[in-house]
Amino acid sequence: MERKKITAVDCTIRDGGLMNNSQFDLAMVRAAFKACCDAGIDYCELGYRNSKDMFDPAEFGPWRFCDEHDLVAATEGIDRRNTKIALMMDAHKSRPEDLLPANESVVDLIRVATYVKDKNLAIRLENHAKELGYETAINIMAISHAHMPDLEVFLNDVEVETQAEVINIVDSFGSMYMDQLHYMISKFHMHLKTKAVGVHFHNNQQLAFANTMEGIIHGATWADATMNGLGRGAGNCPLELLISFLKNPDLDILPVLECIGEHVIPLKKSIAWGYHIPYMITGILNQHPLPAIKWMKDPDNTDYLKFYAEVDDG
Amino acid sequence: MERKKITAVDCTIRDGGLMNNSQFDLAMVRAAFKACCDAGIDYCELGYRNSKDMFDPAEFGPWRFCDEHDLVAATEGIDRRNTKIALMMDAHKSRPEDLLPANESVVDLIRVATYVKDKNLAIRLENHAKELGYETAINIMAISHAHMPDLEVFLNDVEVETQAEVINIVDSFGSMYMDQLHYMISKFHMHLKTKAVGVHFHNNQQLAFANTMEGIIHGATWADATMNGLGRGAGNCPLELLISFLKNPDLDILPVLECIGEHVIPLKKSIAWGYHIPYMITGILNQHPLPAIKWMKDPDNTDYLKFYAEVDDG
Numbered sequence: 001m002e003r004k005k006i007t008a009v010d011c012t013i014r015d016g017g018l019m020n021n022s023q024f025d026l027a028m029v030r031a032a033f034k035a036c037c038d039a040g041i042d043y044c045e046l047g048y049r050n051s052k053d054m055f056d057p058a059e060f061g062p063w064r065f066c067d068e069h070d071l072v073a074a075t076e077g078i079d080r081r082n083t084k085i086a087l088m089m090d091a092h093k094s095r096p097e098d099l100l101p102a103n104e105s106v107v108d109l110i111r112v113a114t115y116v117k118d119k120n121l122a123i124r125l126e127n128h129a130k131e132l133g134y135e136t137a138i139n140i141m142a143i144s145h146a147h148m149p150d151l152e153v154f155l156n157d158v159e160v161e162t163q164a165e166v167i168n169i170v171d172s173f174g175s176m177y178m179d180q181l182h183y184m185i186s187k188f189h190m191h192l193k194t195k196a197v198g199v200h201f202h203n204n205q206q207l208a209f210a211n212t213m214e215g216i217i218h219g220a221t222w223a224d225a226t227m228n229g230l231g232r233g234a235g236n237c238p239l240e241l242l243i244s245f246l247k248n249p250d251l252d253i254l255p256v257l258e259c260i261g262e263h264v265i266p267l268k269k270s271i272a273w274g275y276h277i278p279y280m281i282t283g284i285l286n287q288h289p290l291p292a293i294k295w296m297k298d299p300d301n302t303d304y305l306k307f308y309a310e311v312d313d314g
Numbered sequence: 315m316e317r318k319k320i321t322a323v324d325c326t327i328r329d330g331g332l333m334n335n336s337q338f339d340l341a342m343v344r345a346a347f348k349a350c351c352d353a354g355i356d357y358c359e360l361g362y363r364n365s366k367d368m369f370d371p372a373e374f375g376p377w378r379f380c381d382e383h384d385l386v387a388a389t390e391g392i393d394r395r396n397t398k399i400a401l402m403m404d405a406h407k408s409r410p411e412d413l414l415p416a417n418e419s420v421v422d423l424i425r426v427a428t429y430v431k432d433k434n435l436a437i438r439l440e441n442h443a444k445e446l447g448y449e450t451a452i453n454i455m456a457i458s459h460a461h462m463p464d465l466e467v468f469l470n471d472v473e474v475e476t477q478a479e480v481i482n483i484v485d486s487f488g489s490m491y492m493d494q495l496h497y498m499i500s501k502f503h504m505h506l507k508t509k510a511v512g513v514h515f516h517n518n519q520q521l522a523f524a525n526t527m528e529g530i531i532h533g534a535t536w537a538d539a540t541m542n543g544l545g546r547g548a549g550n551c552p553l554e555l556l557i558s559f560l561k562n563p564d565l566d567i568l569p570v571l572e573c574i575g576e577h578v579i580p581l582k583k584s585i586a587w588g589y590h591i592p593y594m595i596t597g598i599l600n601q602h603p604l605p606a607i608k609w610m611k612d613p614d615n616t617d618y619l620k621f622y623a624e625v626d627d628g
Contacts, residue, residue: 177559178527203520205555210524213492228591240591241519244598245491254619260591261616275588277542277554277574284558302575305568 006246007166007222009198010036010239011045012264013063014088015224015231019271019293022047023061028263029074032227035259037083039243040251043109045086046074051095071106084108088139089129091115091122102133111137113170116146119154126162137222139168139200143184144175144286155191166196166222171211174204174234174279175286178214185218198222203234204283206275212237213245227256228264230271233289234279272296277304287311320560321480321536323512324350324553325359326578327377328402329538329545333585333607336361337375342577343388346541349573351397353557354565357423359400360388365409385420398422402453403443405429405436416447425451427484430460433468440476451536453482453514457498458489458600469505480510480536485525488518488548488593489600492528499532512536515551517543518597520589522551527559541570542578544585547603548593586610591618601625 012032013024029046036044047063055064062070066087075085085107089099091114099110110129114122126136138158143151158167169184176184181199188197199215199222201208212223225242229235240260243253278292281304291311295301326346327338343360350358361377369378376384380401389399399421403413405428413424424443428436440450452472457465472481483498490498495513502511513529513536515522526537539556543549554574557567592606595618605625609615 178524205558206517206520206523206552209520210492229589238520238589238594240594241598244519254622257591257595257618257622261618265591265616275543275552277571277579280552280554281571284555302579304571304575308568308571 005221006216006248007042007196007198008239008242008246008251009043009045009086009222009224010041010226011086011088011200011224011236012226012230012239014045014047015226015236016271016273017047017061017063018232019230019273021060022063024063026073029063030078031259031263033075033083034078035227035255037078037081038252038255040081040248041083041239043084043086045088045111046071047087049087049089049098050093051098053095054093068100068105075106084135086111088113089125091118091125094125096125096128099129099132099134107134109135109137109165111139111168113139113141115141116150116154119157123157123161126164130163136162136164137166137168137198138162138164139170141170142172142288143169144171144173144180148187152187152191155188159192159194164195166198167192168198168200168222168224169215169220170200171202173286173288174202174208174283176201176207176211178207178211181211181214182218185215185220189219196221198224200224201237202232202283202289203229203236203275204279204289208235208237209241209245212242228260230264230267230273233273233293234275234283235273272299277302278307281308282311285312319535320530320562321356321510321512322553322556322560322565323357323359323400323536323538324355324540325400325402325514325538325550326540326544326553328359328361329540329550330585330587331361331375331377332546333544333587335374336378338377340387343377344392345573345577347389347397348392349541349569351392351395352566352569354395354562355397355553357398357400359402359425360385361401363401363403363412364407365412367409368407382414382419389420400425402427403439405432405439408439410439410442413443413446413448421448423449423451423479425453425482427453427455429455430464430468433471437471437475440478444477450476450478451480451482451512452476452478453484455484456486456602457483458485458487458494462501466501466505469502473506473508478509480512481506482512482514482536482538483529483534484514485516487600487602488516488522488597490515490521490525492521492525495525495528496532499529499534503533510535512538514538516546516597516603517548517550517589518593518603522549523555523559526551526556542574544578544581544587547587547607548589548597549587586613591616592621595622596625599626
């Protein structure tokens with residue numbers, strides 16, 4: 001079955017930037033953008049536009065802020081074909097005034113990332129971006145920790161108070177099994193009558209791709225992925241696997257494979273993403289990956305019993 | 315939901331041995347066996363009993379042959395609790411006369427691995443092992459390449475002509491999606507009225523664990539897994555993820571994590587198992603992983619377009 005209507009979002013630079021303070025060099029960002037364009041990916045998310053009040057530009061690279069001139073440098077001269085540019089703004093770490101009107105920006109889509117508790121910040125930021133002329137999305141992070149009644153109120157409010165094109169289920173901790181996803185996605189469909197549902201998974205239990213497929217089979221029409229799964233902790237759904245699954249003749253896996261070989265694999269020397277036991281442990285315990293990311297600073301420390309005992313609050 | 319009735323088979327040493335000519339040192343094999351016993355795993359598969367006429371003992375380690383004295387060395391002094399010992403015999407690479415009567419052996423379960431075309435060799439070998447007093451299983455390899463009518467005849471004959479406890483679906487190429495698994499498992503259930511169905515997956519598309527869960531949800535009652543996924547090419551369903559999923563209070567993840575930290579992770583320096591782009595490519599193309607395994611001898615060769623062109627016969 002061909003799945004033409006799935007909107008694919010590459011977030012290699014954005015989610016991968018959580019592992020290196022968004023310190024990708026320009027050549028890598030241009031290569032990733034070009035690969036997305038050549039591969040037929042719908043959106044390429046080039047980073048965050050977060051606040052310089054909250055992230056020190058001496059510590060964080062340009063893709064944490066995505067100033068317009070950096071975005072121009074990353075994309076000019078590349079044939080965009082049908083690929084649009086997305087940015088993420090954390091609801092609690094962004095300033096609305098950092099957004100230009102859409103017709104003065106190269107950005108097409110603003111994705112507001114939020115926890116359930118920051119609902120009103122998120123809705124206000126989405127409304128602002130929409131007024132400026134952007135397409136908008138809301139990504140509900142750490143959804144495996146949400147109180148379901150609060151989440152249902154959130155979904156209802158988002159349906160009524162925003163014009164976001166898509167609301168994304170974000171399994172930040174990589175803890176979700178397929179039956180939990182079925183439950184979650186049914187709640188999304190119940191409340192979101194006028195919006196698409198998207199999915200964003202992490203690979204702590206090697207389920208990011210499987211859950212993405214399962215989400216699509218159950219009605220999600222937007223899907224996030226990253227090249228070779230580059231992303232926070234265990235990483236994300238690999239874009240190459242998603243393309244292979246979708247069987248969409250407008251998508252081409254080869255530019256993605258080329259970019260992975262030339263630009264992503266070399267990062268393995270400095271960034272420990274992908275399936276590793278510490279990430280697996282926080283995933284099965286439904287916990288934030290931060291302790292695992294810290295532990296992985298010394299990948300030779302394989303005393304997993306110690307790590308398990310440290311993070312297991314059960 | 316607790317899944318008490320799932321029979322878990324660890325095949326770390328057996329499947330991992332396909333990556334190092336079964337050259338594990340004795341300390342590693344003893345540690346893996348002890349971890350299985352302590353974790354409550356039902357069967358620990360310690361290797362192959364294949365023919366020394368077909369595998370040169372100068373080239374292949376003891377776990378390709380599993381002579382009884384080596385099995386005794388690997389297991390003596392370890393409290394087996396409820397863990398039984400399994401061996402694999404390739405139907406086309408084994409000699410029936412290499413099997414002792416079960417009551418003179420430490421082995422409990424003989425698993426006959428076969429291609430569909432070697433059906434009659436497999437049935438004869440299974441019958442022989444059963445007559446000698448062993449539990450028996452048949453693993454149908456490379457099942458994604460089987461002609462379905464031939465496979466159905468095989469299943470029917472296995473049902474009528476053997477007393478095997480379990481017949482295993484083996485996705486050797488890691489090419490199977492969940493809907494293909496659903497189709498396959500329904501055929502197994504249709505023909506195998508008196509036998510259990512088991513599953514053995516490879517991780518070329520990061521689906522080994524997901525498909526194992528999906529197989530269990532659809533009625534498989536035996537599941538293969540390996541520690542940290544150690545196995546041929548992209549490896550297998552990680553045992554630690556399977557244990558976490560099963561929620562069986564008789565299983566304990568900690569001995570497995572300890573063994574992974576002390577014995578499995580150090581092998582990463584010499585064995586390139588796990589998700590890598592060349593394995594992914596043979597997986598999505600439904601091909602044998604051998605070209606990818608050869609390519610991975612030089613992991614710094616990331617010219618994936620060249621590899622894709624070499625193996626793509628489409």
